[in-house]
Amino acid sequence: MKTLIKNVYVNQELVNILIEDGKIAAINNEENESVDQVIDGQKTTALPGLVDVHVHFRDPGLTYKEDTESGSKASAHGGFTSVCVMPNVKPVVDTPHALSEQLALNKAKSVVHAYQYAAISKQLIAYKPTDFAEMNRLGAIAFTNDGHGVQNAETMYLAMQAAKEANKPLVAHVEDDSLINGGVMNESDAAKRLGLPEMSPLSESSQLARDLVLAKATGVHYHVAHISTAESVELVRIAKARGINVTAEVSPHHLLIDDSMITTDDPMMKMNPPLRSPKDRKALIAALLDGTIDMVATDHAPHSEQEKSGSMRDASFGIVGSETAFSLMYTHFVKNGIVDLNQLIKWMSSNPANLFHLPAGQLQVGQPADITLMELDQPYQIDANDFLSKGKNSPFIGEQVYGKTQLTLVDGNIAYQDGSEE
Template identity: 70%
Template sequence: MQKLIKNVILNKRKVDILVKDGVITKIAPEIIEDNVEIFDGQNNEVLPGLVDVHVHFRDPGLTYKETTETGTMAAAHGGFTSVFAMPNVQPVVDSPEILKKQIENNDDKSLVHTYQFAAISSNLIAYKTTEIEKMANLGAIGFTNDGHGVQDSETMYQAMLDAKRSNKPISAHVEDESLIKGGVMNAGSAANKLGLSGMSPLSESSQLARDLVLAKATGVHYHVAHISTKASVELIRIAKKEGVNVTAEVSPHHLLLDDEMIEMDNPMMKMNPPLRTPTDRKALIGGLLDGTIDMIATDHAPHSESEKTGSMLDASFGIVGLETAFSLIYTHFVKSGLVDMDTLINWMSLNPAKQFNINAGEIKVGMPADLTIMNLNDSYKINSNDFLSKGKNSPFIGQKVYGKTMATFVDGKLVYKDRSKN
């Protein structure tokens, strides 16, 4: 049966959207059709489904934190229709056999489109590269050792060569472990004041510099995950001017928080890379505004309550983000007047879809009906009781925001509908 989504606002115009077999077939001010299933958008904004190129679903092996089902429920709640899952599950997605099972699991349990990254090297830490070309042929969206920086230059160089031959990207968690030294937050005055061990920002920028040289030599699409420092922004800006095929993402928490906001030993403020200085945060915003940084990605990292309580010294790194990302970015960047809605869509939908070559990010006839309907007018407070993720670990709980997901469609199928009383 066809589906008719009525009374939605698209580019400041009220329209109806007709969907058949998961594809948008007509967009018009008013569509009248018989034998259709009608969904009333109630004059809310319709946007292309959001795309997140960096999520952790913990499935298999760590499903007490998150499952593919709960993770994709959270994605749909946040307005995301496409997500890219990291390979650091148990077992690590580092062989063709494991990748095949992982893709089958994703296809079976996901409410949204779930694309799977595979590992660059065995167990994310070995120096020998995985069977990159075989896994590319099986459907890996790209290759990453996320959670670990690739410590050996030859390993990264070989991975880039293999990925280039396979026409797949390398996504890098850039971190020189010799410069971390057990740190739990950014090294600097804030860490010193709290008496907590610091992580040098050089651990990120020094490895990034190495990788950009290798990326230029190989021509691979090199994607930088969750950048956090001013130096990293400057390095990427220079590399782009020199023609390096590099893209970069930044997470909402690095745009909105910095280490001076950590006023106590607070495990909800512990993430990797850590929150950096106000100067770094301003540089990230500047890099996003001028196009040096291509997209926003959540690095959604759910943990159990026990893993995010106590001291930063013992707590796990990471926070959840799928259910708060749009509202935070809309509130702080669009509602504030800093950018327009088209820019936000570029950051959170169109650019990630284009850079990773998936069919998403636009609302037009012939495109998959991956849509999210947002109430942009009414404010609400972020409440972890509303999360569909197993993880409740967010420093943004209690914040007043705008941009509430009312409904999410994937290939025309309703996968989330707001049931709260407004």
């Protein structure tokens, strides 16, 4: 099977991309006539397929929120071709059997490459680590209890040793439960004004400090999920300078909105970690720009309409992100002149691919034809009706952005095409 994508920009040069048997066969100006399929790129920009190391597909067990098919279609709509799926489903992916079932489900239902996390401990809360060796052998991409912090130092220490042995990242949702106090938003003037229970930012940084000490002792690749405070990034900065093998991801929402923007009791502004202070947000941006933070990940967290209505007190934590991440980042960081497109591609494709050892992130001959065509010049409005995710829970609805996915190819096959939605 040969496909020719005509008329696309790669590094600002107008070229054609020849795809043969799922791989990129040529990037040049030649008009190869003997192909099975020709796609007119219409002078859009071709990017290596985006990589998201943090998505929740809610399948099995919570499929009223999302399922593997809808979640992966949302990823493809957002320009992602490789994603890493969190294990907090029902049943939790905490045994070799559950992992095998999950891998089969991902393979059968996902329209993008869906890699699978395994849990660090049973039900994401037990003290004893799971069977890392066997789950590594079966193909777990990394280990995490995302949704819960690992409360016990010994559990984390043993888990890090096992992850190091498996040569896989240990991914931490850093949160000390003893400093959460039933909070629903960040400790802030806004929370006090709204009379809502507050979560201390120390919950994140204090546990992170512990983990960095353990990471140093074990030599594991320790990855911080959705980092959110100024103190946390300072700790990562110091750890990196001392040679500790730590990486970090940040979500678009923690970069773009903060607790000073929460003016009403709005459940769409409820996520975990919560939106932090303007000072924290500034520190996250600085850390992304100086390389302390390595990548952007969405923490795509779909919920039903009912779960995201009413007061922040009762609403579920989390927002969807797959279908808005690129456009928000492109608009606020590239269109606004802070970085160039290549830097954004590093944050959203090549860095996560390299650091998680995924065969992705390079638009080059010989690489898998995981390619995203983006229209970068026409502004449009974020509209929940356009989401392919079952979740419509986003605080960015109505925002005017640039960066619209025209086509997403996974191994040369069409995973999303603009205008052909069901």
